[in-house]
Amino acid sequence: MERLASNVCFGGEHRRYRHRSAVLDCDMEFAVFLPPVAVGREPRTVPALYWLSGLTCTDQNFMQKAGAQRRAAELGMAIVCPDTSPRGLGLPGEDDSYDFGTGAGFYVNATREPWARHYRMHDYVVAELPALLESELPITGQRGISGHSMGGHGALVCALRNPGQYQSVSAFAPIANPSNCPWGRKAFSGYLGDDEQAWREWDATLLIPEVRERLPLLIDQGTADEFLEEQLAPDALVDACEKVHHHIDLRMRRGYDHSYFFIASFIDDHLDHHARALGLK
């Protein structure tokens, strides 16, 4: 685990690292924010919020644009931002479009070649990365997970598929029913193949009836989001939750769009949501 950069921020530290991922069979970069209590002379271990970013993003978008460090520093919470896919593998077609391949791993474990060997972002995010961080940094095994758009989908699916792994989950403008939207159908057919039965375990709306652990879902969604109708479909997820009495709090935010200006406006609410579940307030 090689440290690439470090910046003091709100009394804590923002750091970037590179490491060899066995799961993805390539080098990966990620960012982490450690709050002041985790970097002082007598550092304490702290719980971590894992943030999964959207299409085209790297580990840096959230760290630079969401303004989350202020509240995380106050709460004593770490933030971990993985990248959104493996990069630079030279796979055919990996850089052909913004919504598939590089920057668009969709947090699934691919089964279709040539993606299956490297594009296993689900296992990377859920297992390999936390194990590394909890061994190398002052981070506990108490975890929350959140994300935006493709990463909101990823956060919901990671939490729903892995009972006990996360104490809390939330999402901003998630792709809530990817089997039924152009972004999701393109990604799933590419990574998983054309048998739609295999897609079901990667679709939050379709997972809801199956899950045992009823982690409450907190979702913010802008009403002026340019992708709301065609790609995001939060209503389908709410319908699925209501059928099985799975708690969901979908907050439609009037006038907000899909940008980081929207995320920044409500990130403190989400940090507080995770902090309560993580015993920080």
Next chain:
Amino acid sequence: MERLASNVCFGGEHRRYRHRSAVLDCDMEFAVFLPPVAVGREPRTVPALYWLSGLTCTDQNFMQKAGAQRRAAELGMAIVCPDTSPRGLGLPGEDDSYDFGTGAGFYVNATREPWARHYRMHDYVVAELPALLESELPITGQRGISGHSMGGHGALVCALRNPGQYQSVSAFAPIANPSNCPWGRKAFSGYLGDDEQAWREWDATLLIPEVRERLPLLIDQGTADEFLEEQLAPDALVDACEKVHHHIDLRMRRGYDHSYFFIASFIDDHLDHHARALGLK
């Protein structure tokens, strides 16, 4: 004045505009944040903080990375971010280096050709842009000014040269004595010529003994700033202020660097400083 984009943010609006600048004789883009009270059904006019960015920046860096909108929304303060230079003029050498020409206007009025016709960022920032905004948007003539690095130099010089134009001034890691550092000497010789007497009116440290209005100076500076020794020289400015009893509050911030992670950590303090002078708290 053409609106290019608009995003709801903390209940207010972030907007980008393009307009024809008579002073710069070219099209310019800028960004503005209007707090909730200025965009509601019965919008009120609000004071504005002008933010001058550093080398290589556009109007977008501060808006995306500083996290200033949260506190500005609470305070009822607008934020205005001009670009850092004219762009795309085709002047010989304008794109040859990151610290001269495009993205590096240094907020001076150039006198040397071929720059003199367009590179008049001081007059643009101090006069033309506020006049436009105060006529077209719900913004009053109460103004604060701040900035970072090259823009911190710009903010200090704009305030010191124009008594009564600003109610408050602050800076993050300003180029405090540009006549005596490589960035400043390159810019001043290029824009103003080799006669160093002509540089004096664009150097905050050299202006201090001359000014009539004693606006207090608030400056934050990171101790781990990679440009501190060679380029920034805040001690020279403090020495100049102490000689004439000009109030200056230089806060050395242990471990912080030159990045927006540093700016974000202390921007609320600066917004509060300006808010007090602007009658907002």
